[in-house]
Amino acid sequence: MAKQLSQREMDYPDKLLEYLNGFRFSKVIFSACELGVFDLLLTSQEPLSAQQVAQELSASADGMERLMDTLVGLQILDVETTNATALYSNTDLASRYLAKGSPRSLWNMIIYFSQSLYPLWSGLGDTVRAGKNQNEKNFGIPTEDVFHAIFRTEEEMVKFLGLMDSTWAMDGLHIVRAFDLSCFQKVVDVGGCTGALAREVAKAYPSSSVTVFDLPQTVEMVQKHFARDDTVMFQPGDFFTDDIPPADLYILARIIHDWPEEKGLKLLKKIYDTCKTGGGVLLVEALLLENRRGPVLAQVFSLNMMIQTEGRERHPSDYIQMLNKVGFLNVQVSRTEKTYDAILALK
Ligand SMILES: C[S@@+](CC[C@H](N)C(=O)[O-])C[C@H]1O[C@@H](n2cnc3c(N)ncnc32)[C@H](O)[C@@H]1O
Numbered sequence: 614m615a616k617q618l619s620q621r622e623m624d625y626p627d628k629l630l631e632y633l634n635g636f637r638f639s640k641v642i643f644s645a646c647e648l649g650v651f652d653l654l655l656t657s658q659e660p661l662s663a664q665q666v667a668q669e670l671s672a673s674a675d676g677m678e679r680l681m682d683t684l685v686g687l688q689i690l691d692v693e694t695t696n697a698t699a700l701y702s703n704t705d706l707a708s709r710y711l712a713k714g715s716p717r718s719l720w721n722m723i724i725y726f727s728q729s730l731y732p733l734w735s736g737l738g739d740t741v742r743a744g745k746n747q748n749e750k751n752f753g754i755p756t757e758d759v760f761h762a763i764f765r766t767e768e769e770m771v772k773f774l775g776l777m778d779s780t781w782a783m784d785g786l787h788i789v790r791a792f793d794l795s796c797f798q799k800v801v802d803v804g805g806c807t808g809a810l811a812r813e814v815a816k817a818y819p820s821s822s823v824t825v826f827d828l829p830q831t832v833e834m835v836q837k838h839f840a841r842d843d844t845v846m847f848q849p850g851d852f853f854t855d856d857i858p859p860a861d862l863y864i865l866a867r868i869i870h871d872w873p874e875e876k877g878l879k880l881l882k883k884i885y886d887t888c889k890t891g892g893g894v895l896l897v898e899a900l901l902l903e904n905r906r907g908p909v910l911a912q913v914f915s916l917n918m919m920i921q922t923e924g925r926e927r928h929p930s931d932y933i934q935m936l937n938k939v940g941f942l943n944v945q946v947s948r949t950e951k952t953y954d955a956i957l958a959l960k
Pocket of ligand 1: 760778780806
């Protein structure tokens with residue numbers, strides 16, 4: 614049953630108004646990131662006036678003052694008024710997550726949201742009407758050629774890889790702790806992208822060897838733009854057409870959700886056939902609630918999957934059914950209460 618509204622909520626729809634203005638709040642944060650506001654306040658060592666920030670960042674003083682005041686309203690910046698001058702500084706949240714150089718920075722995520730997803734989401738109505746991505750109309754790329762559209766230019770590809778990369782500094786720990794994976798010696802992260810999650814696995818289980826298996830063009834771009842250390846190995850290949858390297862544990866993080874059921878089953882069957890007996894597969898996805906009531910972020914992601922891919926977010930029961938269908942047993946679901954959840958299944 615839906616929650617009954619209180620008289621107060623009936624008289625004034627605060628929550629609804631906040632949702633309706635959500636796109637403006639997002640764009641305020643995106644623009645401040647793109648203009649470099651949080652980086653400047655982080656490095657300045659002292660609070661700055663809107664005029665000083667505007668001058669440093671080649672912006673108008675009036676525009677910058679309104680932008681920074683809105684960020685104060687959003688509790689992302691702090692302000693103190695001294696001798697009639699408003700002086701702004703980062704909150705801890707801004708320094709930790711919004712400044713570009715911070716190890717936990719969401720900067721890459723924000724850039725992808727602002728420059729790639731924001732324009733695509735303006736066509737949500739068309740996508741819902743058609744029931745499929747609009748890649749043909751938008752980019753002249755066939756609906757099913759999903760990664761050709763996402764990787765349509767080197768710039769788009771690097772932004773997407775940055776988005777993928779930025780998740781795991783925040784969520785990786787919750788995933789690697791969801792199950793005890795210490796019995797798996799050889800781990801392959803299928804479609805492991807920049808290796809951000811693979812590195813968290815290698816850190817948590819130092820006696821395991823971890824390999825990222827991803828498309829040759831992805832591995833090439835990762836090595837060109839995201840090269841870091843050699844804690845994980847990279848092996849190029851196509852998981853639909855090439856052999857997948859042997860392993861005890863296969864990680865599939867945000868992979869099955871990219872594809873319609875038949876392609877997801879094809880990939881899971883291939884992994885089942887390659888997997889050693891006693892080995893397993895770890896699915897990492899945003900799980901929908903069985904009763905359809907949330908989590909709202911997973912529901913939004915499912916719309917995003919329709920906008921960008923041929924896939925969808927699924928309920929635990931959908932994944933359990935798919936895993937059982939290809940032969941995996943002992944399926945365990947771990948809800949992390951964060952954005953991404955984990956499902957472990959054994960052969
Ligand atoms: C949505 S991203 C997920 C990346 C990573 N697992 C994560 O969660 O951060 C999908 C990944 O699958 C890779 N990919 C797509 N099609 C592939 C294929 N046919 N073979 C191998 N990798 C593929 C992409 O290059 C990309 O790195």
